[in-house]
Amino acid sequence: MVLRVLLVPVLLTVCGFTLAATSSMPDELRSGLTEFRQAGDVGVNLGDGRQQALFEAAEKARAEGRTDAAGRILAGMKEGYWAALGYLNLASDYAKTDLNPARALVALRVALAMSEGDDNSGRSEHLKNNLLVRAGYLAYQHGEFDKAISFLEKVDLDSFNIPRALYLHGLALAERGNHRAAMQSWHRARKYPLAYPGVADAWIGMGRGYDLSGYLGQAGEAYLAANAAFESERVTLRKLAGKIREQGAYKTLVEDARETGIDWFLADSRTLTQPRMAYLLGFLEETNAQTAAGRVAALRLMAAKLERYGHDLEVFQEALTEQLVGIQEQGSRQRTADLIAKGEELGARLQRLADNASPGGQARIQALRKTLSDAQTRLNQVRSNASGQPEILERLRHTAAVLTERNEALASSINQLLKASEAALDDLALDYVEARDRQMAFALDKTEQQIAHLYEYLALQNLEETKP
Template identity: 55%
Template sequence: MVVSSVDRCLRVFAQRVSVAMLLAITLLSSGTASARTEENLATGLTRFALASGSPEQSLVYARNLSGYPGAWLKAQALMALGQTNEARILLQRLIEGEHQRGAAALALARIALDEGEETEAQQRFQIAADAGYGEVRQQALYELAELERRAGHRDRAGRILSAMEAGYWAALGYMNLAADYSKRDLNPARALVALRVALAMSEHDTISERSSNLRSQLLVRAGYLSYQNEEYEKAIGFLEQVPLESYHTPRALYFHGLALTARDKHRAAMQSWHRAKKYPLAYPGVQDTWLGMGRGYDLSGYLGQAGEAYLAANASYEGERVTLRNLASQIQRDGAWKTLVQDARDFEAQWFLADSRTLTQPRMAYLLRFMEDPAAQDAVGKVSDLARVEALLEEKANNLQVFRSSLKNRLATRAKLASSYSESFLARLAILRGRIEGLRDKTGRPVHLETLNRFARILQDIEASLTLLGDRLANRDARLEHLLQKTDAFLARIQVLRSRAASLRARAESKLDDLALAFVNKHDDRMAHALDKTEQQIAHLYEYLALESLERGGP
């Protein structure tokens, strides 16, 4: 009897324990699931903010993230903000983990390369090549090949490139190798082979715009090398494949004309040059096409037209020098950032003209040429970053000023007592509840009943809010005061940051101005040199014509 009661007690106890454990496990698992949902949401928000160019915002979302995707996204945001020291710690942790090892090693290697640590960069690139997949692995292999090439080990670079998959990075590697060969070899055969391989590799690039741009560049280089090697038909073949809307088209047209001239096809050559003349003189090759036109007429025996072409070239170079002088004085007056970058950006062209203006507008042409220089890219990037920071700070300051006045207004209006609110609302709630009950008695239709139930639930929600209203109203002023203090503190911090940003921007802009003025002066010298050449040609022509007329016994 005693045994059975003890047994029953034990069974009841065991049942209760199991129910309690089940409850605990359910609560724990629901808590874990909820935490996981929050983590997934924060990860997704971070990823999107990063993609939409808001690294500051992505850091806000990523602040509580832990584990692999969070660390990787946080590291990317930090790198986008230039905080490489903080990013380095996260990337190092990722390399030692299981996920994104390749991408993290690649990012670390790039940081090391920027800092001039080539040995460390090489080790990191090797890890990225071993641990990475797809684009990451290809980029790492390309960088390894580049390190070898720059160190003068072209064979080792070639071996690395030969192990790569066909695509953009391999094509880029072969193009650089071809540039090295063309500088060192007297015969361009090796360089042309490397360029042909690069062309074949570039066809496998899945990003069409990038692939098309690289292909145009490769074709121009191959065309030029073939021309230099006196393989004119081959050169014409390469150059005719360059698309007409490419950035490299003016240069390709110039070389195309040269190759045709070498085959004594002056008329066809002049057609190519006539087309190239339509592009701004900033592009390489265009300035020579103006001279080429005169030379073409000269070689075809049309001396009068040759003279006219040389005079037209002269006028065009003079005009360009005026443009360059204006550009230089505008840079001195308004700064290079406004003159070259902002004004080019603000040009209000219709969308259907946008493509043609990119290549035919002189200012845009100079901007594109200027931006070919890595130092210019760096200088423009710095000013652009600081302009973005200034705009962000201004926006935040404006918002906080609005909040500040709104908070002050709310503090100035005294809140009524919670009881006075609650009593009237509760009375109205009771009336509405009564009406719902009355309607419920009158109808039996399920649709009506469902609607009435929904109304009843809404009234329940409102009542729940009303019960909390008392506490919220009691804390209202203290809370508003606290928010106002925080707003004022932030406004003061923003003021300090704005003055720091302004002073840094002035420094960065002055550096950019120096680079832009040097660039404009260089182009002015180029034009002056071209002007000398046309004047010499005109002098030769007139000298020849005078001698001819003397020989004919004319006046």
Template identity: 55%
Template structure:
């Protein structure tokens, strides 16, 4: 890591009180997303708690190799065994060691508690599912407590069933179980998001199985401020149209049309309105709907071309992420306001891809490191200026004043001695002895001040030298961080441009569909006109 190369973070504590303070500061820094600062506070982990915090900070800063070494030591110890085994297993799985990872997942499931145990069981079920052993995966899931991880496991199992089974019954049963499990999750944000995904899947599978009432029932439970809403509205319209309720179907599609075309289902909803008018016997309105869809697609392609141009000019980080953040105070909340913003829609769709998440995360981390280095450089620059100003200020000749102080102290010491000879009560003697000790401390401080003043410039010069060296190291790190960020942004730009190109291709296919529908309508109207003329 870049930050490991510069020692500007706090050093490790040595005393018990200092260790407790450092651990608390490290925990706060870690929760605040400042893993680099957390590592500075607990550079030498002297307690199990500090060691575990260090592991988490290493993982958060991407130092997986160092984290793995600490975790391997921790799983042999007595503290954080379940959580350490789970984290180590996840590292091993990413590094292509599923066999060893399975052993540690099993350890975490056997010894861990709460969320740790449930996540470990989920990972074990996933290993079986990905190996094609769906029955084994189901048996593991059946041992789990109701909650998020069990719901996610059954959702993945349902996806497998829907892919391999001609009959969607098993998939629907698994989705119903997943829905029931998700209701027990105590984390509302992830629970509602997962539940909405499950409802859309269940609705679509029911539609495919020609169980239209069930499909409508599932889809109507999706709230209107959800990321899944546009797709749910489109499927809802399909289910209604299958029951020959074209008027209600078109109402659902009209509502879906209010969302940006980036979302799944919105393109088809525009086509669905025209199809609904056509099936209802209104070819004129159908033609108008298809023309409106055509114009919408053309306009969106212009938007995509502008977006691609901005990405090439300013980069995807600024165009998709930073500008989107600035467009709304709470840009990250996918509510009914932000969902209708086209650029936000493309950002959310782009971030569905794990590779895009990694690319954005790398640029974000490097941007944070650059900002931190800039802050440290500014602080050192201010400190350097203060040192130079102090060096430019000559040391006042205080020798005469110091001698006067010493003489006065000697005089006071003599007075105390005479008073001590006349003192009768123990309390008086105690007070005089205390005063004599105070005078001795003052004299020692004066002597020390003199020696410090004599070496002041040398010490300031050394501090200035150390500050210049630290600034040089930071400048090198800034250059390295800038190079790494440029590479990361270049990769992000390539991914974003490919994403925009894919959406443009989808719109081109949608345009072909509308043009075909318009051509069929014109052909139908022309034949109808000829028939009327023949009569």
């Protein structure tokens, strides 16, 4: 008996496999090119931009319905993330148009092979797990249950896709008649938060598994447990919506997910099983949510930098003011002027002495006059510097004031943009929570229907047994 699938996976597309996808580049040239790209400390892959441009060209052709042209473009790309993503998207088109899943599965296999060439291991693993789940679902959908099980068992246990993979794994096992093993997969999936795709279906699947195995009492208990879990999740979602309205989506979903303290989310030590992280990952699956959250994060960083700049300018202006006050003190300037006047008077006396001195005495007096002249020159320089420094400091203070005004204007502008961006993020988050609540309401309705059908069946069975 076929289980009803509540999960609606998003089908991806993949380009057709051709021999041109295999590079014929000599090993020496390939090795040299790799070393060239990795040379130096710049850390830039010179070919990544080109591959992204080819991917975008393939996507343009695919969007126009020219899948063959898209396939030819992808076949000429080097292995890596962009090629894998292109084949993944092409597979979706094949899955939608082909009655036979062969082309789509081949394209997904090519995408898996291409993803191995990605230098970014984290990105590669994420894409690989996504591809395995897509391939598993596609194989299950077309009745190739052994193939589906083979794909799904390769999904990493620490992947975001593992709850959905476990649910589909259980479906494939159930179709083969192995209900006990199917329920084991669903039981494992139930340990993850309901925010992950496939977990709610696994709760319902447990009841259906007991039903198909002939354990009607346990089936009823499983449906009641699922019903309670869905009701509790709806309460949690209402609390989440209230937190978003009160504190904002960025703090509620992003900042709180980084904390380890116990809050309304019932924190867990394992990252993947933390409900707050599940909500964050689920919310950020959408491109619009990623863009909105990134914009808020960037604006917050700018606002923090401008605040630091404003503080630094304030300290700088205070230091300039203190220096100006010290320079403008009349006592120090007057002492310098008195020394210069005394030096001039002493110079005149030395001149009179030199006029009346003997030739030997004149030489010594000239040496004294030279020393006095040097001292006079340095005093004049001190007075000149002292008279010019206030002007320089005043210019600096004026510049600092202008920069402060400009910094405040930028900070005001950034704060306005930040408020608007946070409001937009809040709207997206509330829409996400509302959508999740509708999904929980739908799952709750399904369990209530199953319970009603089960009780109806039991009632009819009791009536049959009581007939004479």
